Amino acid sequence: MLRGFPIFRLRQRSLARGILLSLGAFAASLLLAGFPRIEDIHGSCWQILPLATAVWGMVETARCLRRKWSLYHAGVLVLLYSDLMILAAIVALLVLT
Secondary structure (H helix, E strand, O other): OHHHOHHHOOOOOOHHHHHHHHHHHHHHHHHHOOOOOHHHOOOOHHHHHHHHHHHHHHHHHHOOOOOOOOHHHHHHHHHHHHHHHHHHHHHHHHHOO
16 A cells, blocks of 8 residues: 555655655754753754754755756755755754753
8 A cells, every 4th residue: 555655665756755854854853952942952962863864855855856957956956955954954953062
């Protein structure tokens, strides 16, 4: 039943998989840093796992780029920039002590 969804087929390109990986890694990084309580934000060595997951999500998003320019290509570039901002935020949370 789950084989029908392209998000579960790792050999195929999936834009949704890249987005979900990046957003999930960002949410996990915020929770590991203690985000709901702003006065308790701290760095954690466990944030390396969300960082690796965000990099995987960025690679999955980059796999969806096409060679010919189109609006789809522009949308994927915007998503790559958002993935880059997510990576920068995770690194900033990782460095905080």
